[in-house]
Amino acid sequence: MKQKLVKVLKIIAFFALGLVLFWLVYKDQDIDRIKSVLKNDVNYLWIWVSLLLGLLSHLSRTLRWILMIEPLGHKPRVLNTFLAVMVGYLMNLVVPRMGEISRCGVLSRYEKISFTKLVGTVVTERIIDVIMLLLLTMLVLVSQFGKILQFLENNPHVKQKFDNFTLTVWDVLALAGIVLAFYFFRKKIKKSAALVKVHEIMLKFGEGLKTIKNMKNKWAFILHSVFIWLMYYLMLYVVFFCFEFTAHLAPLAALTTFVLGSFGMVAPVQGGIGAWHFMVIQALIVYGVSKADGVVFAFLAHGTMTAMLIVMGLISVLALPFLNRQAH
Template sequence: MKQNILKTLKFVSFFALGIFIFWMVYKDQDFNRIKSILTNDVNYFWIVVSLLLGLLSHVSRTIRWNLLIEPLGRKPRLMNTFLAVMVGYLMNLALPRMGEISRCGVIARYEKISFTKLVGTVVTERLIDVLMLLILLVIVVLTQFGQVLEFLNNNPEVNEKLQKVIYSPVLIGGLLLFFAVLWLSRHKIRESSLMKRVMGFVGQFVEGFRSIGKMKRKGSFIFHSVFIWVLYYLMMYLIFFSFGFTSNLGPLAGLTVFVLGSFGMVAPVQGGIGAWHFMVIEGLALYGVDRVDGKVFALLAHGTSTVMLIVLGLIGVLVLPFVNEREEVLENSH
């Protein structure tokens, strides 16, 4: 009972946070104008292509996960793994990080594989994804730093606010106090349950890397790890061609907006709602896109991909029992 209450509170609080950020971003918008742009000024061909690439990225993620599961001594059916991944995405829209647990539960149930070991493979997946995102961030910083400086020079009010935050006595004092408390409490922290959990998490990461070493098809794993993120990027960049105000922006601008949006997805809110929109709007502003136009872009890009995940996730929930019931009948007939 208590656990159910905590889950409900988590869902409500995360959802409320996402809605609040979304409201703050869009509260002053003329929705009639947004409706007019979406009806008359969007080339939906590129939206469709973007969604097809998104679907391909999910297939690639499915194949990569199967490669991670194979060293456990089992090879799940591709259909089961794909549908489990889709159910996972659907659950993430309900409660952040619930999707990882859900898809492991699906495979554990239908493929009779250890749930705990499956969680280890997902931890490995997430570690690789973090590394890929950090690599892309480094590329953006190295190639687009001048663009950021130009933006700050052209927007002195933003530069002034940023400097006030960085040199704020409150921030500096707070950081000094924080590090002082850490230093004085270092022995207690080392023995705390939180630190033990952190070290256990680190241990899972190490175990995850070891599982990669046991793979027979390492090249295929590396290919799909890169391919997934290339598709994610193209999924975002192609939408640039749907709007007149972004169609002139180059691939590096697309990469910058994509990386910023990816960090928005890391926020503990369902489907990155609000946080993703804010980061993408600010990323587009770096390249001179009016924030009003950026809000339309973010609304359509996020909305279409979310609808696709909901549809595929619901299909997964509905189809999984029938697919596996049929497989059991066929196995019993033999």
């Protein structure tokens, strides 16, 4: 009971944090102006294009996940896998990082695949996604270094957070102490029942991590990895054409906005609410877009993206039991 209460409180805390960030971004804005711009000054055709690109990225993620699962001796159905992915996105809007666990649970249930092995494949996915984000970050740093400096100068608290990622001497010493403790007491640790159980789980987990090595079609995996992030970027870029105040901006300006917004998504709040808005608005400011216009842009881009994930996620939750009952 106590553990459930703690989990619920964490969910509420993360959600509250997102709402606070969202409120801080929008508290001083002219709501009537936002409504007017959204009603009269938006070319919504590009929103539909954006949503289509988003669906293509989710389909590509589905196909890439199937490529990773095949070395485990299973070939899950595309529809079940796609619906599991969409349920994962929905759950991320409820509890940060819960989506990865949720989609593994869904696919394990309907395709009879080891849950632990599936988690291993998803961890591998996340490693690849981090690599892709870092590559894009390097591209932005090289091509838009002056703009990034301006962004950090405008937001010193963000710069401080990036600085906090660096390890201190005490961090290194603490890590070294843990490693030495495990080394000297390794014989006793290995004999413990808890470690034996953990070892069994890690073996299954390791099988999931090795899927890239045992994959038959590695080129398809690489192409899907690139395509997913290309669609993510284009999904945001086409929204620039919805407004006169962003339509003239170059693709690299959109890439910078996308990368900074992606770091906002890493924040421990549901769907990056508030944090994503802040990063995108501040990125647009360094390219000459007023804060008032950036607020409208972020609201529309994030709102439509989130709405699609909610609709598709709910459809997936309802469809999965029905489709699999029919299949049997």
